[in-house]
Amino acid sequence: MDVGIILDLETEVGKVMHISILLALADYHANTSRGSIRIVPHIRDSKKDDVEAASAAIYLLKDVQVQAIFGPQMSTQTDFVIDLGNRVKVPIISPATSPLLTVKENPFFIRGALPSSSQTKAIAAIVKNYNWREVVVIYEESPYGTGILPYLTDALLEINTLVSYRSGISPSANDDQILRELYKLKTMQTRVFIVHLQENLASRLFLKAKEAGMMNSGYAWIITDVLTSLLDLVDTSVIESSMQGVLGVKSYVPRSNELDMFTKRWRKRFRQEYPDMDQVELNVFGLWAYDSITLLAEAVEKVGTTGIPKLKKPDTRENLTDLDALRTSEVGSLLIDSMQNTELKPGLSGDFRIIDRELQPYPYQIVNIIGKGEKVVGFWTEKDGISHKLKMNGKTAKTNNKQLGIIIWPGESTIVPRGWEIPTSGKKLRVGSS
Incomplete structure (x- = not known):
């Protein structure tokens, strides 16, 4: 069976998922209890471009006649590809995180990653834990950045905390523009900042925050899960100089012997595929990609495609457009039915459960950036x-110690920031009597 893979192979995350997918298919074919149906991957690079992704999807569906597509990874690319999947009844398994992409409205869409909205209650719980009543949200002015805003605002309102200001940062903003925005934030009372930026823009923001004197004691910074999960992509010098004391949330992946062995295989394969590139570490998106492809392979094995017509021919009228010429899959509905409520227990990422075509939430880790890395x-x-420790007992997560561990805040302080200050704009307030 032919499967399409659409990734941004110019990005580190795309390369990470690429290697994981190759290994997932190799493991499937090496399993002697399976393998009656060979899965052939057809990999296309979307090159960080929405049009390239759309073109790749049309090519895979029209010319290769794939029976499923994994990808794309960017939400703006995924939107159109999902529409194509619905049209021709081909499952689209995407790792895109935008909550604006909904499975309810798209019957052939399976979300193979957690939407960014799933972390908002975890972030709100941190804010509540320290009784902060106002926060500033710094977000990327893009579909990636804006999708989380209503969910985060609602989660904070539930704990009686207000978003006092939303600071949008354009991906094309230069350093001077970022610094001016930070100085504006510094004149406000709020000293708690939630940062929802991708790693490159976030690196520049924190360098400028350090320059603006906003990484000192009294400030609190929380970064969202994608940045926390991809912290190894941030230059170590930036982490050590400008991100000390930051808190972050990310999906919890339990350690296991299987994961340790897979990580070693993954690193070796990565060096083979990308010999001229600095070693990148395996992350949760790579693990979700492996588990998604494994789940797809199991669905293929259950359904079986021997003797089943692959695609139904379209109308034979002349002058058809590429879209009109797409054939309807007669296997796609069977694959969706097999995958929409299923579980890998365990998957490499933990209990990988798809319910109603949506990946189910994981526990979140809360980490404190110290030195070159992070401390749980x-x-x-x-x-x-919230809890200090997490004990897993079968399907039930039992927590104890309803507080976080010791946190080193910005400025190497152990004193919890109160969350606000009366700004003085550099001038001292003088009080006197006549």
Whole structure:
């Protein structure tokens, strides 16, 4: 069976998922209890471009006649590809994180990653833990950045905390523009900042925040899950000089012997495929890609495609457009039915559960950036809230110690920031009597 893969192979995350997918298919074919149906991947590079992604999808569906597509990874690219999948009844398994992409409205869309909205209650729980009543949200002015805003605002309102200001940063903003925006934020009272930026823009923001004197004691910074999960892509010098004391949230991946062995294989394969590139570490997006492809392979094995017509021919009228010429899959509905409520237990990423075509939430780790990396200071689950430690007992996550561990805040302070200050704009307030 032919499967399409659309990734941004110019990005580190795209390369990480690429290697994971190759290994997932190799493991499937090496398993002697399976393998009756060979899965052939057809990999296309979307080159960070929406049009390239759309063109790749049309090519895969029209010329290769794939029965499923994994990707794309960017939400703006995924939107159109999902529409194509609905049109020709071909499953689209995407790692895109935008909550604006909904499975309810798209019957052939399976989300193979957590939407950014799933972390908002974990972030709100951190804010509530320290009784901060106002926060500033710094977000990327892009579909990636804006999708989280209504969900984050609602989660904070539930704990009686207001978003006092939303600071949008354009991906094309230069350093001077970023610095001017930070100085504007510095004149406000709020000293708690939630940062929802991708790693390159975030690196520049924190360098300028350090320059503006906003990484000193009294400030609190929280970064969202994508940045926390991809912290190894941020230059170590930036982390050490400008991100000390930052808190972050990310999906919790339990350690296992299988994961350790896979990581070694993954690193070796990465060096083979990308010998001229600095080694990049395996991350949760690579693990989700592996588990998604494994789940697809199991669905293929269950359905079986031997003797089943692959694609139904379109109308034979002349002068058809590329879209009109797309054939309808007669296997896609069977694959969706097989995949929409299923589980890998365990997957490499943990219990990889798809319910109603949506990846189910994981516990969140809460980390404190110290030195060159991070220190785990706690966990959050929807059932039990914040805890210092997380004990897994079968399907049930049992938490204890309803506080976070010791946190080193910006400025190497152990004193919890109160969350606000009366700005003085550099002038001292003089009080006197006549």
